[in-house]
Amino acid sequence: MSRQNVTVKINERQKQILDIVKENPNILQTELAERFGVRRETIHRDMKKLVEAGILCRSDSDKKCNWKVVTK
Numbered sequence: 001m002s003r004q005n006v007t008v009k010i011n012e013r014q015k016q017i018l019d020i021v022k023e024n025p026n027i028l029q030t031e032l033a034e035r036f037g038v039r040r041e042t043i044h045r046d047m048k049k050l051v052e053a054g055i056l057c058r059s060d061s062d063k064k065c066n067w068k069v070v071t072k
Contacts, residue, residue, distance in 0.1 A: 008053040013038075014046050021056065021067040028065070 010018075013036055020027060020035070029047065033040040047067075050056035059066045 008049075008055065010050065010053075010055070011046075014050060017043070017046055018050065018056065018069050022069050025066045025068060027067065 016036075017032060020032065029040050029043045032043045036043070047056060051058065055070055057068050057070055059068065
């Protein structure tokens, strides 16, 4: 099977989330929500979209969440 390149449209906040995660992979969704002045649920949806698109991944270890921006 061949793998297709799929273009995913992301908004400005999602781009900024990726930049922040690159600098601070341990950031919490509540911290991002405060920074952007939105509810945590909004950040959760944004990050879920990025995870589903394969742009962002999450790894949990010892009650600590680490985010990673996936580069291809």
